Amino acid sequence: MVNINEHSITQAVLDRLDNCDNPRLKTVMTSLIRHLHDFAREVQLSEEEWMTGIQFLTATGHMCDDKRQEFILLSDTLGLSMLTVAMQNAKPPGATEATVFGPFHIDHPPQYKDGEDISNGASGEPLFVTARILNTEGKPVPAARVNIWQADADGLYDVQRPDLQTNQARGILHSDEQGRIAFQTVLPVSYPVPTDGPVGHMLLATGRHPWRPAHVHFKIDAPGYQSLITHVFRDDDAYLHSDVVFGVRSSLLGKYIKHEAGDTPDGQTLKTPFYTLNYDFVLAAEGVA
Amino acid sequence: MVNINEHSITQAVLDRLDNCDNPRLKTVMTSLIRHLHDFAREVQLSEEEWMTGIQFLTATGHMCDDKRQEFILLSDTLGLSMLTVAMQNAKPPGATEATVFGPFHIDHPPQYKDGEDISNGASGEPLFVTARILNTEGKPVPAARVNIWQADADGLYDVQRPDLQTNQARGILHSDEQGRIAFQTVLPVSYPVPTDGPVGHMLLATGRHPWRPAHVHFKIDAPGYQSLITHVFRDDDAYLHSDVVFGVRSSLLGKYIKHEAGDTPDGQTLKTPFYTLNYDFVLAAEGVA
Numbered sequence: 001m002v003n004i005n006e007h008s009i010t011q012a013v014l015d016r017l018d019n020c021d022n023p024r025l026k027t028v029m030t031s032l033i034r035h036l037h038d039f040a041r042e043v044q045l046s047e048e049e050w051m052t053g054i055q056f057l058t059a060t061g062h063m064c065d066d067k068r069q070e071f072i073l074l075s076d077t078l079g080l081s082m083l084t085v086a087m088q089n090a091k092p093p094g095a096t097e098a099t100v101f102g103p104f105h106i107d108h109p110p111q112y113k114d115g116e117d118i119s120n121g122a123s124g125e126p127l128f129v130t131a132r133i134l135n136t137e138g139k140p141v142p143a144a145r146v147n148i149w150q151a152d153a154d155g156l157y158d159v160q161r162p163d164l165q166t167n168q169a170r171g172i173l174h175s176d177e178q179g180r181i182a183f184q185t186v187l188p189v190s191y192p193v194p195t196d197g198p199v200g201h202m203l204l205a206t207g208r209h210p211w212r213p214a215h216v217h218f219k220i221d222a223p224g225y226q227s228l229i230t231h232v233f234r235d236d237d238a239y240l241h242s243d244v245v246f247g248v249r250s251s252l253l254g255k256y257i258k259h260e261a262g263d264t265p266d267g268q269t270l271k272t273p274f275y276t277l278n279y280d281f282v283l284a285a286e287g288v289a
Numbered sequence: 290m291v292n293i294n295e296h297s298i299t300q301a302v303l304d305r306l307d308n309c310d311n312p313r314l315k316t317v318m319t320s321l322i323r324h325l326h327d328f329a330r331e332v333q334l335s336e337e338e339w340m341t342g343i344q345f346l347t348a349t350g351h352m353c354d355d356k357r358q359e360f361i362l363l364s365d366t367l368g369l370s371m372l373t374v375a376m377q378n379a380k381p382p383g384a385t386e387a388t389v390f391g392p393f394h395i396d397h398p399p400q401y402k403d404g405e406d407i408s409n410g411a412s413g414e415p416l417f418v419t420a421r422i423l424n425t426e427g428k429p430v431p432a433a434r435v436n437i438w439q440a441d442a443d444g445l446y447d448v449q450r451p452d453l454q455t456n457q458a459r460g461i462l463h464s465d466e467q468g469r470i471a472f473q474t475v476l477p478v479s480y481p482v483p484t485d486g487p488v489g490h491m492l493l494a495t496g497r498h499p500w501r502p503a504h505v506h507f508k509i510d511a512p513g514y515q516s517l518i519t520h521v522f523r524d525d526d527a528y529l530h531s532d533v534v535f536g537v538r539s540s541l542l543g544k545y546i547k548h549e550a551g552d553t554p555d556g557q558t559l560k561t562p563f564y565t566l567n568y569d570f571v572l573a574a575e576g577v578a
Contacts, residue, residue: 003539004375004535006376009371009375013367016497017495018496019495019497020495020496020497025495026495031328035331037368037369038324041372043317043320045317047373047377050364054358054360057349058350058358061350061351064347064350069347071343078302080326080339082293083295083299083329084329084334086293086295086298087295087334088335205311206308206309206314207308208306208309246298246301248293249292
């Protein structure tokens with residue numbers, strides 16, 4: 001086959017997979033090549049546009065380092081991340097839904113005890129969180145490992161502050177016998193995803209805003225249950241209906257209630273207003289979908 | 290819309306393009322998002338596979354620098370480059386066909402005069418090339434700018450040799466009043482594309498070889514004619530039917546004829562065998578397809 005044209009080339013490329021001995025890889029590559037070629041034919045991609053695409057991908061790769069993952073941001077903003085989460089995290093009725101992992105998780109955050117302040121100096125209005133970890137029968141799940149992370153009052157995660165020597169507004173707690181956890185942190189605020197790179201330029205060029213509604217991340221693991229990666233959003237956020245990464249689900253809206261200065265749920269007396277959040281997470285048993 | 294599922298998410302992402310004031314960008318992004326999502330749904334992409342894809346793209350970006358373009362190599366090996374060339378370079382009957390540009394072109398190669406040796410010390414068996422630049426009516430095209438580049442006997446382009454201080458086996462000549470050019474160079478050989486990066490790993494994992502059939506690159510520009518970017522392949526190469534970048538067209542096969550030691554076409558006497566190639570390039574007039 002040496003007279004390939006714009007139509008016959010697709011089968012010619014697929015024929016090269018004949019010796020692929022990994023059936024799943026062959027399936028994925030076949031679909032990828034078909035859609036890539038169909039896309040190019042559908043828009044009659046010009047050589048200049050092709051080069052723009054090459055340069056965009058190259059710049060996206062060059063923006064990635066151990067603190068920043070621009071390709072995850074690209075996937076998030078194109079809806080691919082949430083699509084993958086939605087396909088792979090079908091939950092039984094009543095279980096808390098999953099959402100995007102995001103680029104700001106770290107593997108070894110600090111450990112905290114029940115009731116402690118995980119903000120560790122992060123800026124923001126005080127927030128007191130109480131939550132229960134339950135199963136779909138409403139029974140408590142004790143000793144669940146609850147990993148929490150969030151942005152501060154400036155909309156920045158600790159890992160986005162190069163000068164910061166410690167972790168802020170993130171940590172791990174474990175649920176008690178009644179499945180409860182309680183901790184102090186700071187009120188999350190809506191924030192823009194980083195806009196100084198290729199993905200930010202894409203958002204601007206396509207007339208999109210870069211904002212995410214305020215949320216706290218939770219990753220909850222307990223023996224016998226499916227791992228749950230999710231957020232709890234502020235139910236009054238202006239960006240709930242236009243989250244730049246499409247991560248909002250109505251079951252993940254939490255009531256962040258404002259209180260005037262005075263006594264807090266954990267027995268402190270504050271001279272400034274503070275917030276409380278109470279939320280129940282429901283884990284799906286392993287093997288149930 | 291806060292209860293997006295794996296099906297409704299595509300329209301939700303497309304709705305975000307409502308404020309895109311660049312109609313062409315909107316068209317391209319719409320098709321890209323649809324095909325990206327269709328691909329993920331079709332293969333039921335897992336979260337682990339998604340992460341493998343993120344890591345592959347990141348590594349591909351990190352391999353790119355001013356000497357190497359791994360994303361072009363990825364596009365080439367997936368057939369996207371040749372598909373784009375084929376769509377955008379429809380030629381009138383009789384005109385020489387275009388093929389991939391490749392990653393080894395440079396902007397300012399050395400200038401040579403008619404009959405000179407452009408190899409400039411590159412390794413390889415001597416090759417004497419004569420060619421004519423014609424139009425589709427068979428008339429000569431004088432003063433055409435002919436940019437030539439190729440790999441040496443090791444299958445390497447000069448830019449792939451970091452220690453080399455000069456350009457080898459590349460240069461620019463101009464056609465004479467009869468549309469003729471003549472130059473000495475070295476015989477091109479088949480060579481593998483670079484396999485030490487992510488694209489090489491992809492070729493290996495999918496059971497593909499990395500070889501390109503032997504060829505010399507030509508980029509020909511003349512006032513009043515469409516720019517022609519093409520190769521002339523050795524018509525006896527073992528990889529003609531399996532070029533890893535799908536660039537071969539039967540009209541681009543040249544006869545590289547072997548001669549025993551003795552008198553060359555330009556009046557030298559060589560003690561070793563040498564090759565000759567004679568080929569006519571036919572340019573399409575501007576505005577004709």
